[in-house]
Amino acid sequence: MMATRDLVIIGGGSAGMAAAISAYDEGVKDIVILERSPYLGGILNQCIHNGFGLQYFKEELTGPEFLTRFVVEVQKRGIEVKLNANVTAISKDKTVTYVSPEGAGVIEAKSIVLATGCYERSAGSIGIPGERPSGVITAGQAQLYLNEYGYLVGKKVFILGSGDIGLIMARRMTLEGAQVLGVAELMPYSNGLNRNIQQCLIDFGIPLYLSHTVTKVIGKGKLEAIEISQVDGSLKPIPGTEKRFDVDTLLLSVGLVPNNDLLDKIGVPISPTRGSKVNEHMETELDGVFSCGNVLHVHDLVDYVVEEGHQAGKSAAAYLQGRLPRHEDVLYTQAGNGVGYVVPACIDLHNADGKVAIKFRVRRPAKEVYVEYRIGETLIKRMYKPAIIPSEMEIVSLDKASLQGEGPLTVSLVAKEVK
Amino acid sequence: MARDLTCIICPRGCALHIDGELNVTGNACPRGAAYAKQEVTDPRRTLTSTVKCRGKLFRVCPVKTALPIPKDKVSPAMDEVNAVEILPPVHIGDVVIKNIAGTGIDLVATRDIEE
Numbered sequence: 001m002m003a004t005r006d007l008v009i010i011g012g013g014s015a016g017m018a019a020a021i022s023a024y025d026e027g028v029k030d031i032v033i034l035e036r037s038p039y040l041g042g043i044l045n046q047c048i049h050n051g052f053g054l055q056y057f058k059e060e061l062t063g064p065e066f067l068t069r070f071v072v073e074v075q076k077r078g079i080e081v082k083l084n085a086n087v088t089a090i091s092k093d094k095t096v097t098y099v100s101p102e103g104a105g106v107i108e109a110k111s112i113v114l115a116t117g118c119y120e121r122s123a124g125s126i127g128i129p130g131e132r133p134s135g136v137i138t139a140g141q142a143q144l145y146l147n148e149y150g151y152l153v154g155k156k157v158f159i160l161g162s163g164d165i166g167l168i169m170a171r172r173m174t175l176e177g178a179q180v181l182g183v184a185e186l187m188p189y190s191n192g193l194n195r196n197i198q199q200c201l202i203d204f205g206i207p208l209y210l211s212h213t214v215t216k217v218i219g220k221g222k223l224e225a226i227e228i229s230q231v232d233g234s235l236k237p238i239p240g241t242e243k244r245f246d247v248d249t250l251l252l253s254v255g256l257v258p259n260n261d262l263l264d265k266i267g268v269p270i271s272p273t274r275g276s277k278v279n280e281h282m283e284t285e286l287d288g289v290f291s292c293g294n295v296l297h298v299h300d301l302v303d304y305v306v307e308e309g310h311q312a313g314k315s316a317a318a319y320l321q322g323r324l325p326r327h328e329d330v331l332y333t334q335a336g337n338g339v340g341y342v343v344p345a346c347i348d349l350h351n352a353d354g355k356v357a358i359k360f361r362v363r364r365p366a367k368e369v370y371v372e373y374r375i376g377e378t379l380i381k382r383m384y385k386p387a388i389i390p391s392e393m394e395i396v397s398l399d400k401a402s403l404q405g406e407g408p409l410t411v412s413l414v415a416k417e418v419k
Numbered sequence: 420m421a422r423d424l425t426c427i428i429c430p431r432g433c434a435l436h437i438d439g440e441l442n443v444t445g446n447a448c449p450r451g452a453a454y455a456k457q458e459v460t461d462p463r464r465t466l467t468s469t470v471k472c473r474g475k476l477f478r479v480c481p482v483k484t485a486l487p488i489p490k491d492k493v494s495p496a497m498d499e500v501n502a503v504e505i506l507p508p509v510h511i512g513d514v515v516i517k518n519i520a521g522t523g524i525d526l527v528a529t530r531d532i533e534e
Contacts, residue, residue: 038476048481048529049467054429062467064481064530065511147469150479175468175497194432198425199464203490301430392430 006030007316008096008109010087010262013042014302015293016115017070018309019316023113024077026317031079032107034098036086040074041067042117043294044302046140046147049168051195055303066302087116090262092286111288111316114263114276115309118256118294120165126254128160130216135223139165139253143172152176154249158226159183160214162190162197164300164391166253171200180204181245184212184228186235189365191391193300215242217250226250256298263291272335273297277345280356281315281324282308288319297343297359300393304359325350331375331403336412338362338369340390347403355397360411365389368416373398375405388413424458426451463487466496467529470515471504474532480505481529482515488522496520507532 007028009016012035020033039045044052047063054060057069074081085100094109120138128136137153143165145151155178159166162185170180183201188211190197201208209228215237216227230241258275269285271277275296276284282292292312293305318324330346343359358373367387371394373380380402388394403409426433428450435445435455443452457463465487472480488496496519505515509532516526 048469048483050465050483051430060465062481062483062529068511068531147481148477148479150469150471172468175466175493176501193430194425194434195427195430198432199427202425203464 002095002106002108004108004110005032006110006320007032007113008094008107008111009033009113009115010090010096011035011042011115011117011293011295012037012040012081012083013115013117013293013305014044014067014070015117015295015305015309015312016042016113017067017074018306019113019115019290019292019313020079021070021073021077022310022313023317024079024313026314026321028317028320033074033079033081034085034087034096035081035083038083040071040081040083043140046144047168048147049172052302055301056306063302070306087262090114090266090289092266094286094288111319112290113309113312113316114260114284114289114291114295115293115312116259116262116295118298119259120252121255121257123252126252128214128217130227131219133217133219133221133223135219135248136217136250136252139163139169139251142249142251143169146172146176152178154178154247156181156247157249157251158214158228158245158247159251159253161185161253161255162192162208163253163255164192164196166251167192167196167200169251169253170206171204174204174206178249180206181247182207182209182228184209184214186213186231187211187364189389193391213237214250223248223250256294258295258298260291260295263289271297271343271345272341273343275343278343279330279346279348280344281318281348282312282344283315283319283324283326287326288316290316290319297341297393300391304393304395332408333358334408334410335360336372336374336410338364338366338413339411342409342411347400347409349400349403354400356400356403357395357397358409358411359393359395361393362388362390362413366413370414370416371396372410372412372414374410374412375403375407378405380409382414384416422459424455426454428454462490464490464493466493466500466526468497468500470500470526472507472509472532473504474507474509475534477530477532480509480515480532482526483529484519484522484524485527486524488520488524492520492522496522496526500526507534 044063044067229237290312292308469479
């Protein structure tokens with residue numbers, strides 16, 4: 001006989017746990033969290049560095065400390081958790097299929113929260129020229145090996161991509177005795193946080209090569225060396241600028257992609273984030289199916305992941321209790337000049353109270369700009385920003401009452417002089 | 420001597436300037452000013468790492484210094500971190516190494532590990 005559940009949460013990381021806690025506190029008791037690894041906490045398990053929780057807990061915690069607080073809350077409520085349970089499919093009628101050591105399982109869910117996080121772009125997805133030896137590995141995978149299994153993947157390391165995971169691993173591997181020869185970044189600016197440039201590279205004298213990329217991977221069977229080149233304004237390598245580094249490891253920190261396959265496969269519409277399109281309740285276009293955290297859009301702070309998880313959990317509870325009717329007339333959002341994406345994709349002006357959080361990322365760094373929120377030609381809000389960068393998600397709270405008129409709601413950057 | 424620094428206290432990463440008289444500009448909050456003064460007089464870092472641990476699920480236990488330690492003690496502290504092995508059960512906050520690298524600050528566990 002098929003099991004039924006009011007709420008199935010797919011993924012037991014910070015978003016999934018936050019969703020479970022909020023749904024439970026709103027009165028939903030029949031919940032199960034399906035987690036594919038042998039423990040809760042997701043990616044935070046390998047993020048042993050500190051700096052988490054400054055917004056949410058008002059103190060600085062390491063990843064494991066942060067996740068443990070949520071595990072304790074999940075356990076306190078007696079919320080059921082199935083570990084080693086890997087969800088293979090969900091259907092449009094909300095049937096969840098998973099495999100675990102006990103075999104295959106099927107659950108008929110009344111609602112679902114998708115909290116499956118993101119995955120790393122790999123060597124294949126960026127097309128690095130040259131050979132395919134071992135020793136080329138994503139930074140997050142190397143972090144998992146080192147921080148959860150105690151295994152250091154190499155001794156002489158070069159890092160491609162200056163995202164935060166790459167920077168954190170530059171420091172971590174240096175501390176563990178590896179020699180990190182440098183970090184190459186394709187763009188003329190780093191995509192990592194300034195604090196990580198300082199405390200992970202500058203502190204250890206590790207050079208950052210901006211506007212550089214790896215143009216050759218050398219090694220038969222095992223990585224022996226890499227070659228980097230400077231790139232021009234159109235990101236094309238400039239001949240004659242090659243530099244060779246003899247290394248046994250090339251770490252890739254070249255971006256994260258929402259792990260949205262489960263909804264992708266059944267044709268739930270996706271947004272430019274590569275996560276699903278959601279409204280301000282984190283509800284996808286499939287009734288009663290919610291998405292939150294890195295599977296919706298890649299975050300830089302877990303504090304915001306958790307807030308999104310709480311929102312999804314509350315919304316799932318409202319849906320189950322018949323308090324979340326869907327309306328036809330919604331206000332769509334769109335990314336305007338200089339903006340990469342906007343979450344949520346639409347706003348229901350009927351059943352929403354008070355305020356709505358609008359999140360977005362800019363495409364490239366800008367200085368002295370206004371962020372404008374317009375419905376059609378009407379200016380809703382304008383905020384001055386001395387500096388704005390793609391590696392920091394922007395979040396602003398708008399009054400529902402101010403969102404009147406013919407959509408869409410456009411978020412765009414306007415240079416200060418122009419107004 | 421005046422210096423330009425990047426604040427590492429929070430993800431905002433303010434660009435700080437501190438002059439010879441320890442006047443700080445560019446900080447968005449008081450913690451930035453405190454960081455800049457600390458950084459030019461006695462730079463410190465919180466060290467996070469792992470120590471060997473024989474748990475069922477985990478072979479290493481994540482650790483941190485309970486407070487930031489002087490920057491020049493980070494390397495000697497790592498030597499001590501790499502030399503130690505602990506046995507479960509471990510709880511968050513358990514002292515793994517007392518007075519690490521003579522700093523007066525303890526290295527503590529940042530994860531619960533069952534037997």
